[in-house]
Amino acid sequence: LHSFPTRRSSDLDNKKFIICEGVYDAISLLLQAPGYTPMAVLGSCITDYQIEFLREYVPEKILIYMDETKISIRIANKLKSIIDYCPIGIIKSDGTDPEENMKIRMMKGYNLQWIN
Secondary structure (H helix, E strand, C coil): CECCCCCCHHHCCCCEEEEECCHHHHHHHHHHCCCCEEEECCCCCCCHHHHHHHHCCCCCEEEECCCEHHHHHHHHHHHHCCCCCCCEEECCCECCCHHHHHHHHHHHCCCCCCCC
16 A cells, blocks of 8 residues: 555645555656545555555545556445445546556646646
8 A cells, every 4th residue: 555654744634545556656646636645556456455444544535546447447336335435436547547647748738736
């Protein structure tokens, strides 16, 4: 679970999370979604342990941004069956992961902070 051990004390009140696949995706999401704490599940699924770990933070909002939208939907459905007290959304992907999306946005001169 990348980024949890390194969270600053000022981030502890942040209850918005964004779930992604890998470490570099999580790092890129620190720039693209500054109001969220990224959580890399290190693969294309989320484990029961990772869900329980996330529940301990009592999230107010969860976004899921995986390489493929169908993977995001699968994870959202699993989360919704356990965490039913906050909105859970997905960011649709055309196969581009968050890190690749950041590179594309940089090359085109687009705003990097686009996830609200």
